[in-house]
Amino acid sequence: MLFIFSSPPFYSKYVHLPDGLAVPPKIQQNPKFWPFFKDTIGALNGSHLHATPPAHKRAAYRDRKGLLSQNCLFACDFDMNFTYVLTGWAGSVTDARIYEAAHTRDLRILEGKYFLADAGYPLCPGLLTPYRSVRYHLAEWGRASIQ
Amino acid sequence: MFNLRHAMARNVIERVFGVLKHRFRILVLAPKYNLHVQARIPAALCTIHNFIRLHDAEEGPLPDAHGTSHASEGAHVAHSDSEHQGTHWQGANNNEMNHRRDRIAKEMWDQYQTVLHEQLGMEGLELDDVEDLDLDLEDIDSGAEDDIAA
Numbered sequence: 259m260l261f262i263f264s265s266p267p268f269y270s271k272y273v274h275l276p277d278g279l280a281v282p283p284k285i286q287q288n289p290k291f292w293p294f295f296k297d298t299i300g301a302l303n304g305s306h307l308h309a310t311p312p313a314h315k316r317a318a319y320r321d322r323k324g325l326l327s328q329n330c331l332f333a334c335d336f337d338m339n340f341t342y343v344l345t346g347w348a349g350s351v352t353d354a355r356i357y358e359a360a361h362t363r364d365l366r367i368l369e370g371k372y373f374l375a376d377a378g379y380p381l382c383p384g385l386l387t388p389y390r391s392v393r394y395h396l397a398e399w400g401r402a403s404i405q
Numbered sequence: 406m407f408n409l410r411h412a413m414a415r416n417v418i419e420r421v422f423g424v425l426k427h428r429f430r431i432l433v434l435a436p437k438y439n440l441h442v443q444a445r446i447p448a449a450l451c452t453i454h455n456f457i458r459l460h461d462a463e464e465g466p467l468p469d470a471h472g473t474s475h476a477s478e479g480a481h482v483a484h485s486d487s488e489h490q491g492t493h494w495q496g497a498n499n500n501e502m503n504h505r506r507d508r509i510a511k512e513m514w515d516q517y518q519t520v521l522h523e524q525l526g527m528e529g530l531e532l533d534d535v536e537d538l539d540l541d542l543e544d545i546d547s548g549a550e551d552d553i554a555a
Contacts, residue, residue, distance in 0.1 A: 259449075260446065261449075263448075263449035263450075263452050264445040264446075264448040264449035272452045272455040272459065273452050273455055284417075285414070290410050290413065294513050295410075295414055295509070300418075301415045301416075301418035302418065303418045303419070305422050307432050307447055308434065309435055309440070310443070326435065328447075332421075333418075335417075336414075336417050337458070338420065338421045339454075339455045339458050339459075340452075340455055343447065343448045346443070374415045380499060381499045381502050382502055385502070386502065386506060387411075388408040389510075
């Protein structure tokens, strides 16, 4: 069963990248996001899931929190459906490295479109990441509810 | 500002992780199967998650994120820097995306300034407040460079 669910055609029928033709309604209906994020097709992030590797592989699976885990890359659209999944990487591997692997494997992001990812990922075509090392202006936080 | 909205939009994936881990408790445990089986489990569960989303109309809306405060968002943004400093890999062609990000951040800021001025214009009728608000604006202008990035 496990292999049926995680292989084509079942897997590819339910987990696939959006065609990118339509702007996600969640983006379009929110004036905070529209029209700025009009080319986004979803959000992308990694997650560590606990794993129990054999003894000789434990070192590689030790993540930065000291736990044994596998590092997985997930992408989802704004309706909370997964659009891309890459699993089985050792816990010590960085998020950016996994994205690089996904990119060379089968993660094909349409020209001009991008996922929103956190600062652990590189800023490159296909990924829009936040600015690093910026300080917030406190006055703005207080006004965050204005719009 | 850009980072805040970016984090708000990105919030969806944190929610979906929460839903997935809550729905399939096996993801929280460490299953003692072969590694290649363990690697398949999340992929299979994501598929099932999508399947349920598509076919079970009675599932209803998933727990919404509105309960999570901006403060926790902010904390997340702040952490992400220190979390990932070990990352050195950069895409070869990131200049274009850099410009694009700057452009989006600037558009956001400009629009925000417009809205802010409109609001001040309306509130400006109350004479007592005008002085305070002007001071606020100066504050904001002086911090503008930082904020465009933020």
